[in-house]
Amino acid sequence: MAKDFPSRAENYAQWYNDLVIKADLAENSAVRGCMVIKPYGYAIWEKMQAALDDMFKKTGHVNAYFPLFIPKSFFSREASHVEGFAKECAVVTHYRLKNDPEGKGIVVDEEAKLEEELIIRPTSETIIWDTYRNWIQSYRDLPLLINQWANVVRWEMRTRLFLRTAEFLWQEGHTAHATKEEAIEETERMLDVYSDFAENWMALPVLKGFKSPNERFAGALETYCIEALMQDGKALQAGTSHFLGQNFAKAFDVKFLNQSNQLEYVWATSWGVSTRLIGGLIMAHSDDNGLVLPPKLAPLQVVIVPIYKLPEQLAAITEKAVQIKNALEEKGISVKYDDRDTFKPGWKFNEYEFKGVPVRLAIGPRDLENGTVEVARRDTLEKAVFQITDIENKVINLLDKIQKNLFQKAYAFRENNTHQVDSWEEFCDVIENKAGFISAHWDGTPETEQKIKEETKATIRVIPLDAKTEHGKCVYSGKPSTKRVIFARAY
């Protein structure tokens, strides 16, 4: 395995790409822009799914499944949605192939042309709200709290494993409500679920807030987001929750009889996170030795490696190792005992370090004599010798410590890389020479935001929910502003 890949300082983009590929998380496929998620990467996604699905269910949501295909005309119904989504997409035009009459394999059968083209869903608001029309008649049918786990396709020109791919996996919640207040409450509830997941499962501190109108979801009245900072000082949008108002209800004619027996349009939200989170997880914590995974999402949490010269030593070590493994597994920890004799301990140490396994235990003959185990933690690379008594609880405590430490470390990194900036010169200097989050005043206009983007490639990542009211001047235009927003270059 070994470190035949650049360090973060040498080439961050290459470091990331090599890490994803060499650690067997994902790879590019034969289909342009589409990735293959390999078993080790998919195991992280399964852990994310399980945790999120549980949180969705605890907040009253149920899962359902809607078609992959969306009739082209559906996109034209919601004016801003079509601009945002219907352009770069996969279009199904035919439903049959036939043998080439000239004998060259198979060709599209022109007689099997669809009357209306079908779009592979880039997001499912349109098909879902077309369906909701039949599900909602009265206030008694509301709220509808539905989530879908699915694949979606956006024909991206420049792709990057996990972070931006033509096809990706995600969940999309689509809820329907009787009142505006309830819909906004739902939008905010799901933002909280996402930030809870990011911070407590991914060990990833996030800023919660609004997107500026320029960055809003196509069709939303308000887009809430969680925004994280990566180690190269670029921002990653990690999840969004949209208050859609009555836009989709109007576009698809979804009305309900309210308690006063009047017909009203239904209020909507949608919210989603995707396999992009795996990219964020990697970029937030990993280092020049390889992956660093938070224990709560690591497919393998503990590895045990025997150190021995003679076969009879191995037998005695194995007995002890299996005891520890069983004790940990009983507590719900995933453990591998790697007693392969085809690899040396040093090779195994490197391998599991590279794969980001949070805790490594090594047991040798002297440990057996002394009743000890060597314990190495992946986050700090520190080693210690533990007494073997009650080792399972010590390891569980250590996993918990690692989880918290990763969060603290990422939090400190963000704090150290958030710059309060009050002049345009400073803004440009920070963007060019330091990167990170810039907290600055903005005059609230899309024009200024656009100009800042053109000049620096920085965008408004988030207008924090907890931004203090503070009188200042826009860092670009000098016009008055009442609060700071967060700028950064972003993935």
Add this chain to the structure above:
Amino acid sequence: MAKDFPSRAENYAQWYNDLVIKADLAENSAVRGCMVIKPYGYAIWEKMQAALDDMFKKTGHVNAYFPLFIPKSFFSREASHVEGFAKECAVVTHYRLKNDPEGKGIVVDEEAKLEEELIIRPTSETIIWDTYRNWIQSYRDLPLLINQWANVVRWEMRTRLFLRTAEFLWQEGHTAHATKEEAIEETERMLDVYSDFAENWMALPVLKGFKSPNERFAGALETYCIEALMQDGKALQAGTSHFLGQNFAKAFDVKFLNQSNQLEYVWATSWGVSTRLIGGLIMAHSDDNGLVLPPKLAPLQVVIVPIYKLPEQLAAITEKAVQIKNALEEKGISVKYDDRDTFKPGWKFNEYEFKGVPVRLAIGPRDLENGTVEVARRDTLEKAVFQITDIENKVINLLDKIQKNLFQKAYAFRENNTHQVDSWEEFCDVIENKAGFISAHWDGTPETEQKIKEETKATIRVIPLDAKTEHGKCVYSGKPSTKRVIFARAY
């Protein structure tokens, strides 16, 4: 809710369709041939997924994810595969839409035509074996035991909710092995997993065996299947496990260095079950009163309904009901306490009966006095009065009894509807007048099978693994035969 749908005897096909729609399991979507799986139906799928996924992992498999799109040319590589799968499929030809220059919505941008068309996967052997080429070099890389949960598309002309839809959800296992024996062993292992799942989770007895060459998977050397009998006497193929030999390895040039350092083609299997199983579940157990669900797959296992006239009665009943609910939930049973005052108990009884909830508890004031609960089971529609002491264990026992009873009932039905037939007249008579499985001798030729199909619409469903050697004459041709096979009309 109520019974505004035909009985099975009146119109089986309509009974099925109405049941699926009125019980909120699924519905047809705006996209031809595609269904919307509604929350109640999806909850059954989630339970199926959880049980199957656990069984796959216990037999050493891991999950991964491969692209939705398959380049058209991949299908031409395996000769019989292309005949079976590449014809009726969704073809992506373009990757962009644009505003109609004439102002009529959006149109396909002809400048964004793909160089090579992409097919929405109807099954993933081709894209997966193209990927495996890079993953497999030596015998040390084998076996590869990978499963994928995914959506697939087959452009079916006549569709039926769950049983046959253009898009459906499934799992597809794709494994790679160093030897033929190992691959066959895997094929048989997964057949056993499927029959275990069908019988112990779905309460659905299945015959295990081979498909005839005519009915084999396109590209397989041998297709194993589990075959079930529905209440109308038609067969349902419930799962298949394919031994693919070296066909896909040869088509995609996947070789490995064996232990003797020689290059060999890799051996393959694939196996899958789909949302079709939900259709089979419904058709096997449900009755003229609505759904009947086996407890192990029922989204809601127990419902508690209070019977009262006065509010103070409700309070006392609620206290008891919540106790029971908590006690059952602690044991992992899903329970709903339905204390809505907008519906009468009778309405609720009908509703939960219709939805197939296995056990209903009713508690009234007299029950409180007597320390009793009224218990109704969905499978037999029997009611009994239970002493409330230790009620949770009594209910759990009852759920177990229901699970077993459903299996026994379906098993007895299959036994009563399997006809041993030795003449062509009898064969035609049974097919026309009795339906069910026909156990008959067959001369082993595709020609005879084809003729029987043309004359009766019956096909060979399965050549049972446990078929006795028995000398007989083909029921159609009179030629010699050494074992009986199972014929039926099928879904």
